Structures are given as structure tokens and as C-alpha cells.
Amino acid sequence: LDACPTEVIRCFIIDLFTWMSAYQYELTGKAAEWAVKKQKTHGSVSAGAMIHLDTITNHK
Incomplete structure (x- = not known):
């Protein structure tokens, strides 16, 4: 872990979550x-984004 900067690990974890x-x-x-x-x-991913995605997919 010493070879990898903390910022890189933090960004990876946020992307993972x-x-x-x-x-x-x-x-x-x-x-x-x-x-x-x-x-x-x-x-x-927020509930609002899910509502927006649901709206988009139901209108196509």
C-alpha cells in the first residue's frame, strides 16, 4: 500500500461504491x-437518478 498514493485508493473505493x-x-x-x-x-446512485432513468426507459 505504500507504493500507491492514498488519493488513488480513495478514488478507486468511491468508484467501487x-x-x-x-x-x-x-x-x-x-x-x-x-x-x-x-x-x-x-x-x-441516488433514488432521484433511478426515477429519471425509469422515466427515460418507459418513454422509449
Whole structure:
């Protein structure tokens, strides 16, 4: 761990938690990618993002 900067580890963990959050909402593929991209700074996927995604997918 000494060879890897703390900031890199922190960023990796935040990305990991965001992806885990997307999978907890049972998102896969492009939907998971979209949610993670939109919620990148939050560290998790919000319920609001899920409502927005649901609205988009139901209108197509």
C-alpha cells in the first residue's frame, strides 16, 4: 500500500461504491454506466437518478 498514493485508493473505493450502488438497484450494462457517470461525485446512485432513468426507459 505504500507504493500507491492514498488519493488513488480513495478514488478507486468511491468508484467501487458507486458501481455497487448501481448493482443494488439491479442496473446492468448501459443503464449502470449511465447511473455511475451521472452520480460520480456522490459515491452512490441516488433514488432521484433511478426515477429519471425509469422515466427515460418507459418513454422509449
